[in-house]
Amino acid sequence: MSKLEKDLEISRLLREWYQLYKRELPWRNSSDPYIIWISEIILQQTRVVQGMDYFLRFTERFPNVQSLAKADEDEVLKYWQGLGYYSRARNLHTAAKDIVSRFGGIFPQKYEDVISLKGVGEYTAAAIVSFAWNQPYPVVDGNVFRVLSRLFAIDIPIDTTNGKKAFTELAESLLNPKYAGLHNQAIMELGALQCVPQNPDCGVCPLKERCLAYNSGKVHNYPIKQNKTKTRNRYFHYLYIIYKGKTWLSRRKGKDIWEGLYEFPLIETEQAMNFVELQKTNQFQSFFKGIENMNVSIDLANVKHVLSHQILYATFYRIEIEQETNALQSFLSISIKDIEKYAVPRLVHIYLEKMRGNLFE
Ligand code: SF4
Helix, strand or coil: CCHHHHHHHHHHHHHHHHHHHCCCCCCCCCCCHHHHHHHHHHHCCCCHHHHHHHHHHHHHHCCCHHHHHHCCHHHHHHHHCCCCCCHHHHHHHHHHHHHHHHHCCCCCCCHHHHHCCCCCCHHHHHHHHHHHHCCCCCCCCHHHHHHHHHHCCCCCCCCCHHHHHHHHHHHHHHCCHHHHHHHHHHHHHHHHHCCCCCCCCHHHCCCCCCCHHHHCCCHHHCCCCCCCCCCEEEEEEEEEEEECCEEEEEECCCCCCCCCCEECCEEEECCCCCHHHHHCCHHHHHHCCCCCCEEEEEEEEEEEEEECCEEEEEEEEEEEECCCCHHHHHCEEEEHHHHHHCCCCHHHHHHHHHHCCCCCC
16 A cells, blocks of 8 residues: 555544544534634633533624624633633734734635734644635644654654654645545544543554554553743732722733733732731832731632643732722722622632632621
8 A cells, every 4th residue: 555545544534433423512513714713712722621611602792703803802801711821812802803904804715814813823724724615734733743643653752843843744644635624623533532642542443553653552652742841830929908898900911921811919929928928028018008907818828720831829818908008009999899890810710719708798
């Protein structure tokens, strides 16, 4: 059998398996590029089970490019609240406005135009144009990396430039252009359901006859990673300040996590700190300058919150004061009753959920 025949055979086996075992998901079988785009962006960094409700709510409120483009950013973020990686929502919003201004509100069909949209990388662009219009662009996501690295026992680390290039070329050669969309969905689904990271059920895999890793007993050696990324620890001290039914929030700016979301006044420190140490920091002193009496309690201590490449340790202080200070004027003053109207990071949401009931006491 020639290489081309082998590749066609693999693609056929994948598609046949997919038709039998694919999950029925609300965005499947849609050829609307907007729906495909939203589902793909939600599914980046989010599991299908978790993303499903978000997808349904989001597309109900914003059913097309126009409705998303017209919306207020705060509302878009509110619909995203809890999903994390909020730059995805901001990018969707920016890209929707861009589609309206550059393409008259019609989703562009050319790969080059799709990839020029904010937040759309090679993977998402390939998914959109292949699922919507069967254009022959291969998708290469984490699932595809895993399947290909095992199927062909590839020793190049997947998290390197060379690895990405090699796997993309391989995915391209395997793609049968006649069935581009179906093939791409099939290989991704095989990675999600069958060729899973731990304990893949190779005995019932449609590719087992052809899988080099399986046939050499080395499935768990693949994929290979170089893993150079370091994890950074950060210590967050949130101040839930209460005065006459009011509290204060601030909106995160800059290139750090959670841009555009609201949170309580925050003191971030390089190391873990107890309250006695925290009180001595310049930030704490400037927040409460001139205040003699305050009632302080810890609502939640040392909550560990894991993000990609960083681990946050957060403590939430409840601080009741008897007068307002000048420093608080730089924050947004809100009625405590309105707190749930604001889009907040998942960490703050966890706190609000836990404190529901005694938040307003
Ligand atoms: S045989 Fe096993 S390792 Fe190979 S592709 Fe199938 S599930 Fe993955």
